[in-house]
Amino acid sequence: xxxxADLIRGHTDTIILSLLMHQDSYGYxxxxxxxxxxxxxxxxxxxxxxxxxxRLEQAGWIRSYWGDEQTGAxxxxxxxxxxxxxxxxxxxxxxxxxxxxxxxxxxxxV
Amino acid sequence: xxxxADLIRGHTDTIILSLLMHQDSYGYxxxxxxxxxxxxxxxxxxxxxxxxxxRLEQAGWIRSYWGDEQTGAxxxxxxxxxxxxxxxxxxxxxxxxxxxxxxxxxxxxV
DNA sequence: TTATATACTTCGTGTGTCAAGGTATCTCTT
DNA sequence: AAGAGATACCTTGACACACGAAGTATATAA
Numbered sequence: 698x699x700x701x702a703d704l705i706r707g708h709t710d711t712i713i714l715s716l717l718m719h720q721d722s723y724g725y726x727x728x729x730x731x732x733x734x735x736x737x738x739x740x741x742x743x744x745x746x747x748x749x750x751x752r753l754e755q756a757g758w759i760r761s762y763w764g765d766e767q768t769g770a771x772x773x774x775x776x777x778x779x780x781x782x783x784x785x786x787x788x789x790x791x792x793x794x795x796x797x798x799x800x801x802x803x804x805x806x807v
Numbered sequence: 808x809x810x811x812a813d814l815i816r817g818h819t820d821t822i823i824l825s826l827l828m829h830q831d832s833y834g835y836x837x838x839x840x841x842x843x844x845x846x847x848x849x850x851x852x853x854x855x856x857x858x859x860x861x862r863l864e865q866a867g868w869i870r871s872y873w874g875d876e877q878t879g880a881x882x883x884x885x886x887x888x889x890x891x892x893x894x895x896x897x898x899x900x901x902x903x904x905x906x907x908x909x910x911x912x913x914x915x916x917v
Numbered sequence: 918t919t920a921t922a923t924a925c926t927t928c929g930t931g932t933g934t935c936a937a938g939g940t941a942t943c944t945c946t947t
Numbered sequence: 948a949a950g951a952g953a954t955a956c957c958t959t960g961a962c963a964c965a966c967g968a969a970g971t972a973t974a975t976a977a
Binding site for chain 1: 913
């Protein structure tokens with residue numbers, strides 16, 4: 698989409714988990730939601746997105762199931778697990794801490 | 808040091824440039840300053856640090872010269888170039904933008 | 918019928934981080 | 948005089964995440 702890319706690295710999982718906190722969703726929709734919420738400033742690359750799903754499922758933080766669409770392409774839905782919710786809380790705290798840390802390191806006066 | 812690690816990825820260069828905005832410095836000291844400023848929450852691994860220096864010098868954002876220490880280990884000092892200062896301004900803006908973006912994506916209610 | 922949107926997947930590559938190892942000098946303690 | 952610890956730098960190889968590119972398949976709008 699624009700600038701950002703490497704700066705997000707490491708936050709992908711947190712972002713995905715965050716969206717799943719509300720409700721189950723599937724890859725394509727999750728990405729559209731991200732685009733929407735960031736006013737089209739950001740969108741995950743498909744490969745990144747699906748890699749993250751596999752990683753999160755591997756970690757036991759999400760579970761997946763096929764939707765029962767009668768029409769259109771099949772959708773693989775994801776649910777966040779209790780462990781995933783706990784992980785999200787941790788990751789969010791880490792984000793807050795990291796944010797403060799970086800802010801403390803970057804000088805104001807330019 | 809603690810938690811953080813992957814979350815910083817991509818901000819290393821910005822942090823180093825930020826410290827060089829004040830004054831010239833050398834690897835070891837830069838790392839100590841980071842540790843100090845973050846209350847020992849964070850410190851770059853040496854390999855990461857020196858890799859970053861090479862990358863930044865390659866990009867023309869910093870220049871290096873040997874200090875004239877009469878005693879103790881030799882020190883390679885780094886100076887930020889005008890291009891480096893311009894880059895820093897950009898990187899800091901990108902950080903602010905990324906920060907807002909991620910904040911907008913992470914739900915409050917847990 | 919062609920293009921576009923929806924939807925998922927896999928493979929190979931690149932970049933940044935880091936563990937581990939190395940070199941060398943100085944100071945403080947024993 | 949020997950040894951430990953701090954200071955200071957450097958290189959190599961491995962790993963993880965992100966991503967470009969390509970492929971599959973269905974539905975709809977032009």
